[in-house]
Amino acid sequence: MKKTSPLQYIMIYSILLVAVAWSIYPILRVITISIRPGDNLLTESLSIIPDDWTFDNYIKLFVDHPFGTWIWNSILVTVTVVITGVALASTAGYALSRFRFPGREASLLSLLVTQMFPATMLLLPLFIMLSSLHLINTYLGLIVIYSSTALPFCVWQMKGYYDTIPYSLEEAARIDGASRFMAFYKIILPLASPALVITALFSFMSAWTEYIVAAQVLWYEEMFTLPIGLKSFQANMTTEWGLYAAGAMIVSVPAIALFLFLTKYLIGGLTLGSVKG
């Protein structure tokens, strides 16, 4: 590729600068609301840090509301979901990439098909199902649902990544006497770590930020996960926007941090396999 000229640099940077500004401004806006005193929503100022900024809303979250408990609950649920998601997606993706077995193509296609039904319509039957299995007010019910919402995408992208790893590596291991599973576990899995990281990230996002299912399943405030806790600041007609924004930031910060650390895995690790092949 030719060397980039100074003029090109200026152009590239100015385009990127505009893109970055538009990408982060709305998020900074949430911060602004969270450190503004009271529920004052209206200001014609574009500045990010208001003159009379305060951390009151953040303090209130922890003093007046069991926000600490909610964080803990969310961590519990999310960690379980991430472990389940990684275990299931890494194995299923591998099989779909490497083996021919009956139902393989149907499985791949149905992964996509599961994404097509309007989610709003699944809520009521899901609730009926969980209720008849006595999974209301348990984390198990939540964990099962969260694990499976992220799974189709995760399996698909794991499969895509395995496709890029040469088959000869396992063959060599097999010749050396390793079993099929050992070849997968010892040789392929470590090579696929960028994709595993992404699967973990997606499982994390689906569990950490979800509130619609959680609101149906959990009836006890002390069992709430972070997003439903956050939701309880939103009352029709009387939303406490400052608290809501502060809570929103607390929900977002771990997600943002993860993205910060994992960007380098994300690029190149996120490869969606084609449905066939």
Next chain:
Amino acid sequence: MIGNIQSHLSQNLKGSMKLLLYLLVSVLMFGSLIGAEQTTLHLWHPMPAPSRAVLNDLVAEYEALHPDIRVHLLYKENEEVRMAYMSATGFTEGGPDLLYGPSDFTGALVEMDIVKPLENFFSEEELAAFDPKGLTWYQGHLYQIGDELGNHLALVYNKRLFAEVGLNRPPETLQELIEFGKKLTIDKDGDGVVDQYGLVWNFTEPFFFMPFYASYGGWVMDEDQNPTLNNDAAIDAFKFVRDMRDVHGIIPIECDYDIADSKFNTGAAAMLINGAWSWAKYMDSPHVDFGLAVLPVNEETGLFPAPMIATKGYYMNPYVSGEREKQVVELMKFLTGAHAQFEYSSRLATIPTRLEVRQLPQIAEDPVIMTSIEQVSRGKAMPISPQMRAIWDAMRPAYQNVLGGSMTPEEGAAYQQKVAVQKVAELFEGQDIDRDAVNITAILVYLAGLILVIWALYKLFVAFILPLMHGIPGVQVQESRFGVLMVAPAALFIFGVVVYPFFYNLVISFSNMGLTTVNDWQIIGLSQYGKVLTDSQFYHFFLRTIIWTVVNVALHVIIGTMLAMLLNRPLPGKGIIRVLLILPWAVPSYITALTWRGMFNIDYGAVNIILNKFFGIAPISWLIDPTNAFIATIITNVWLGIPFMMIIALGGLQSIPQELYEAASIDGASPWQQFKKITLPLLKPVMIPAITLGIVWTFNNINVVWLVSNGGQPGDQTHILVSFVYRAAFNLYRYGYAAAFSFMIFLMLALFSVKFMQKNKATETAY
């Protein structure tokens, strides 16, 4: 009498202290025994934070009095608490013991048969202590015991701002309201932008329009619950509100609940029309010298604006029985009792339903409560029949279209009547089916289902079990078994969660399930599908969904790829730029979508301010004009979706060997030719699966549309298919129709995806 109650109250308190002590001792002695016998009662409620605080205190008090009882409270928003109660009680016979809510829940709860009649639990004497308005009777039964007469709108005004312009009393006629409003609408710094409005309120919502409609002599329905929306009163009231904005300029062009609330609360508006639930907040505001007045009389008709009054109170779950039933009734009596009502009234200035409490001096002499009671006496009870829901859904689009200018008041009135009649019919559809007749359709549908299942099992056996036993040509049996074993756990998880809901919807889509047939729905065949396909709105929103999807995904891919190409080179600071560009993906979309909605506000939104400051563009009414509102939702969703495509494209670009470009350069290929001949073809196989997925996700993305347009506003014109079905069908309990509608969405998407992938050769030959 009054003294009697007060002493009764204090005795109660003393008694409870004694009881507490006694209990402490007994708990210490028999702790384990009592602990084991504790019963937990569940109460779900939509109380805003201030009332919630009172409720918490009352419950704590009750638990101290009844150590064997634990009362568990769960807060949900109004609509959500209703929906959650319906799911839990109507579909699984579960749910809380008590539901707290406004009286307009009644009709639907009774039609769904999920609320217990209460008249047998209360003696005549007990009931006589209540204002009759505080007891909700429906079809001959008592279903709700109120603890508050509320939800009524009144005029809140800021005495300080009034004094600044020399006014010392609230307006008494609508004419005065406009006059005062003009005086109080002030451009303080002379920049042509109004800094203080005379009047603000959530005027785009029909509930907040009702008082004016009533002041011209109109009302929502007649005695037979038929909508009465097409009349001169509606036309005049439409004109009145529109003129306040367009002719007199005393209200902002764009004003939803939060803006109105925030403007008044910060002293940027002198008058506010808002409900009883909100007043406590303004009394505490440092910017407001609180005054409350009844809505001023309409001098043209001599009628007072009549706000809708709803009783707020308790409903009981019909599945509660035996000993628990007694405990629940006792709790309900406590929570609607004199002591509890006194607490609410004295702390929040609500109107108690018990006449004895209303006469206590602290309550009777409170100026806010006095005005509030006067306003209630001029109000009208909110209808409790389920038809009211259909009427709201009909009024909202018509009214908002009139305000937005796409309908004249006359057209709006005719339109809302037409839609209301249609929606009321839809609400009760399916209940006229003869239940005793032999249902041939059902038999046929079940038969078809049975054949389908047998066929599927056979196919499964041939395609799956047989090869697993005997192997498939060219593949070792062992290998395919290992493959199946590795896929099985994930498959079980996914299908365990998906299969039941999927078939449930499929069955329901052949049924007449609706408000009146939740418990005895029947298979009626394909008629729900027929209704979907003959509805012109289906095609209208289908087209819109296609535009929505194409525009969104195209912009995601184009901008995402462009950014990826800029970043795919040695560039100082690349890492940090990349991370910042990904951030929209990291923050939950329900948070950022709401932020975007705020940014689209006409006066205070960052979008207009930036356009104005840097480009000198006049303020754009993003959320009022239907086309602009749709563009606003697209902008938001484009913002959300770019990072995903950018990451995919970056990954794809990095896998393209640099040598190809070098070779092309040597051969004298221009950058454009290199892009066309190398980048595009090699990026395509990476992008196609992502685009397919992007299309599927975008097509069904209800979240962004719903949050940015506040449920399809203005006038239900910004919907895509998924949000439309949610609004028009699910909202009116048309479960069968909604399921059929959803299946149509599903089928279209499935068909499209398969075709799309075939066309783009995402299919390689399997190895």
